[in-house]
Amino acid sequence: PVKAVVFDLDGVLTETSKAHFEAWKMLASELGFEVPDELEDKVRGISRLDSLEIVLTYGNLNEVYTDEEKVDLANHKNDLYLDLIKGYTPENLSLGAVSLLTELREKGIKIALASASKNAPFLLEAMGITAYFDVVVDPASIENGKPEPDIFLKASELLGITPGYCIGVEDAYAGIESIKAAGMTPMGIGSKTVLSNCDTVFSGLESFHNFLLDHSIIK
Ligand code: BG6
Ligand code: MG
Numbered sequence: 001p002v003k004a005v006v007f008d009l010d011g012v013l014t015e016t017s018k019a020h021f022e023a024w025k026m027l028a029s030e031l032g033f034e035v036p037d038e039l040e041d042k043v044r045g046i047s048r049l050d051s052l053e054i055v056l057t058y059g060n061l062n063e064v065y066t067d068e069e070k071v072d073l074a075n076h077k078n079d080l081y082l083d084l085i086k087g088y089t090p091e092n093l094s095l096g097a098v099s100l101l102t103e104l105r106e107k108g109i110k111i112a113l114a115s116a117s118k119n120a121p122f123l124l125e126a127m128g129i130t131a132y133f134d135v136v137v138d139p140a141s142i143e144n145g146k147p148e149p150d151i152f153l154k155a156s157e158l159l160g161i162t163p164g165y166c167i168g169v170e171d172a173y174a175g176i177e178s179i180k181a182a183g184m185t186p187m188g189i190g191s192k193t194v195l196s197n198c199d200t201v202f203s204g205l206e207s208f209h210n211f212l213l214d215h216s217i218i219k
Contacts, residue, residue: 004111006155007111019084024077041173048074110134111134116146117139141154146177153182
């Protein structure tokens with residue numbers, strides 16, 4: 001029996017992966033180089049500073065900036081990102097998000113958020129879904145980012161539910177690794193090609209919701 005569902009945010013409950021990618025693209029262009037489209041999948045689930053390192057490889061600039069300058073660059077990327085998401089409303093939720101969250105609550109299944117993003121609380125508020133969550137893990141409280149299990153383990157601990165009773169939902173390869181390492185059941189949202197490490201991948205939250213009902217995972 002499943003007692004909790006632990007959601008990732010970006011790329012799962014809302015399609016912010018595009019905005020993250022756009023912001024990195026703008027930063028790269030300000031620094032004088034271009035990034036390829038494949039970057040969008042490479043930074044899925046990866047923390048802000050680790051993502052910056054991936055971005056800088058395309059300009060061969062990893063060794064050029066000091067740690068302090070890198071923090072400034074990452075903060076600047078965040079300003080660009082915030083500008084892209086500042087107008088977010090419930091309309092920016094992925095299709096089926098509210099009906100899924102509502103049904104989970106009705107059925108007594110706990111709901112947690114395990115997002116690497118420091119902007120997650122802002123987005124939950126802007127999209128009007130904060131109240132659905134029993135637990136929102138603060139990524140600043142986590143030592144190792146995805147693919148390490150820390151953030152999903154923290155969600156399990158805060159929920160008071162062992163990982164074996166939890167489903168983890170992710171759009172990122174690194175996120176599925178994190179879920180598996182934590183001992184939760186992984187479910188993917190998005191591309192089967194990107195999520196080659198996950199057996200159960202859905203095109204969106206609606207088909208994930210139907211699967212939970214069809215297989216009596218929620219009753
Ligand atoms: C993840 C995104 O959810 O959060 C990554 O998939 C992002 O692309 C990471 O880098 C950190 O987000 P933020 O908003 O704290 O920079
Ligand atoms: Mg994600």
